[in-house]
Amino acid sequence: MISLNKLFFGIPKTGTRKTIIKYLEGKTFESYHNPSAGRFAGAEILANIRIPSKEIYCSDISLFSSILGYYLSNKEIKQLQISINDENVFEADMETNTTENIARLLLSLKYFTMKETNNYISSYKRSLIENKEFHIQNLSESLKSLYDKLNGIHYDILDLLKIEDELQDKEKFYFIDPPIYSSDDYIKMFDTNGKITWAQPEISYFDPKVQINPLLKKYLNAKATIILYISVNKEKKLDDFNLQGWTKIYLKKEPTGRRDYLLVNKESNIRIVERPTDTITSINCPIYSLEDFKNTSI
Numbered sequence: 001m002i003s004l005n006k007l008f009f010g011i012p013k014t015g016t017r018k019t020i021i022k023y024l025e026g027k028t029f030e031s032y033h034n035p036s037a038g039r040f041a042g043a044e045i046l047a048n049i050r051i052p053s054k055e056i057y058c059s060d061i062s063l064f065s066s067i068l069g070y071y072l073s074n075k076e077i078k079q080l081q082i083s084i085n086d087e088n089v090f091e092a093d094m095e096t097n098t099t100e101n102i103a104r105l106l107l108s109l110k111y112f113t114m115k116e117t118n119n120y121i122s123s124y125k126r127s128l129i130e131n132k133e134f135h136i137q138n139l140s141e142s143l144k145s146l147y148d149k150l151n152g153i154h155y156d157i158l159d160l161l162k163i164e165d166e167l168q169d170k171e172k173f174y175f176i177d178p179p180i181y182s183s184d185d186y187i188k189m190f191d192t193n194g195k196i197t198w199a200q201p202e203i204s205y206f207d208p209k210v211q212i213n214p215l216l217k218k219y220l221n222a223k224a225t226i227i228l229y230i231s232v233n234k235e236k237k238l239d240d241f242n243l244q245g246w247t248k249i250y251l252k253k254e255p256t257g258r259r260d261y262l263l264v265n266k267e268s269n270i271r272i273v274e275r276p277t278d279t280i281t282s283i284n285c286p287i288y289s290l291e292d293f294k295n296t297s298i
Helices: 014-024 041-048 063-072 099-113 119-130 132-150 183-189 208-220
Strands: 031-034 056-060 154-157 172-176 225-232 247-253 259-264 272-274
Touching: 014 041, 014 225, 014 247, 014 259, 014 272, 031 041, 041 056, 041 132, 041 172, 056 063, 063 099, 063 132, 063 154, 099 119, 099 132, 119 132, 208 225
Parallel strands: 031 056, 031 172, 056 154, 172 225, 247 272
Antiparallel strands: 225 259, 247 259
């Protein structure tokens, strides 16, 4: 079963969400921003503490996020100029904003981004088609729940790297998951091999080895309040990044060696450390995960 929580890899975990909420207690901003919105989990955190939708601003550059963003902000989906250049297996309409049709479009993305590199993926794609009405219904329910929370937010197609002037407004709050990995990996996640096309914006190539530290410095020097979410694995360490001046407010250690951090560009007395969990819980079948693109066998 595909629900909205399994659509997109990289949802902030419980401890991360609770820390953001704790940081925002007693603070008020004119607007709240979540660039690189992904599946809008950051915006959902804000809605859960009763930030009005009209004060929440999101952006991204992927078709996945833009379909969701146009749906949640009540923009006409036809403006994205989506075209399915293959069999329209989920019978999606390119101009309709109904919840069911948004589910059909997102399932189409799921289907066409999965490369049949092993038997599991081939079987999984067949099951999506064989049980498509079931998946459409369940995904529609998840979408409706998210719409009820975020109906009326602002959404724009905007490259995170092009956000400049807005960062110098002290009345703005940002929650940012910075691109610490290559943009090549990001592009692979959304590659349908031409089977779905749209009015895609120009994507800035990002080389983290060269560009990540200047980007973090720009965020540190911003007048806006910025919380960074950084997740590193065994191959990467927090020391690989120039984070001098940032305040660590959250750390979660996993048995796998993964470390999740929240850092803020202001002074803060919040210090939350979660112990490693005894068991490892996997996210079942995210719609966009690099695991979908590895040539593995079962």
